[in-house]
Amino acid sequence: MTHEFPVRVYYEDTDLAGIVYYANYLKFIERARSEWVRALGIDQVAMKADGRVFAVRRVEADYLSPAHFDDNLIVQTRVAPSSGVRLKVVQDVKRGDTTLFSAVVTIICMDAAGKPQRLPAQMREIGV
Secondary structure (H helix, E strand, C coil): CEEEEEEECCHHHECCCCEECCCHHHHHHHHHHHHHHHHCCCCHHHHHHCCEEEEEEEEEEEECCCCECCCEEEEEEEEECCCCCEEEEEEEEEECCEEEEEEEEEEEEEECCCCEECCCHHHHHHHC
């Protein structure tokens, strides 16, 4: 299953050369992951009330080609082989058929003290 999230590049996303500033790709994929989690039926506000939150443990990123002001992009999110404690997702930022940015993101769940917790069932089921 691949989740798709549209992003338009605004002026605020670019540098002086008019291309997307490298750190903004991380914002784009974060928004896409938030919408993907919501689409899975996971209520992060309720999770936090129960004392659990998601955290990014690791990001491996490749910047392949620049995006520009006013581009329409798609962030594709799909699950890579994972465990019950860690979930790996592959996220590609595309303009049409061209992949501009690709990342493998490792997500964990933890309690308020920072102790690792099992991922929600919806994530464990798709990640194994």
